[in-house]
Amino acid sequence: MKLIFNGWSRTVYTHEHDVLPIKGGPNRRAPIGKANEPLCWDNTLSARGRINNISLTGDFLVEFQFEASELRNWLSLYVKESPKDAIRLLAEMQGEAMINLAIGVDELD
Numbered sequence: 001m002k003l004i005f006n007g008w009s010r011t012v013y014t015h016e017h018d019v020l021p022i023k024g025g026p027n028r029r030a031p032i033g034k035a036n037e038p039l040c041w042d043n044t045l046s047a048r049g050r051i052n053n054i055s056l057t058g059d060f061l062v063e064f065q066f067e068a069s070e071l072r073n074w075l076s077l078y079v080k081e082s083p084k085d086a087i088r089l090l091a092e093m094q095g096e097a098m099i100n101l102a103i104g105v106d107e108l109d
Contacts, residue, residue: 019049
């Protein structure tokens, strides 16, 4: 995952930071994974990671860039922890995907 910070009122510099996954479970801070590895989700609503060398002051717009593998990890855990809710979500998303394929929408602009 990447976090990208841009100044809220004005952008002087864009600050781009890799979020390093914490692989030790919900009550630990180690071991730390490497950049570009997917986050390890502690539960269906929470994942933790480490950002190195960040020092920002002021107000920022934060952009979250997920890797497909992170979303897959999250969905896998969601299916295990909340199967009924996961079925509802997956059915809805499958329907949306089929509609987009039928009208020729292949990817977002």
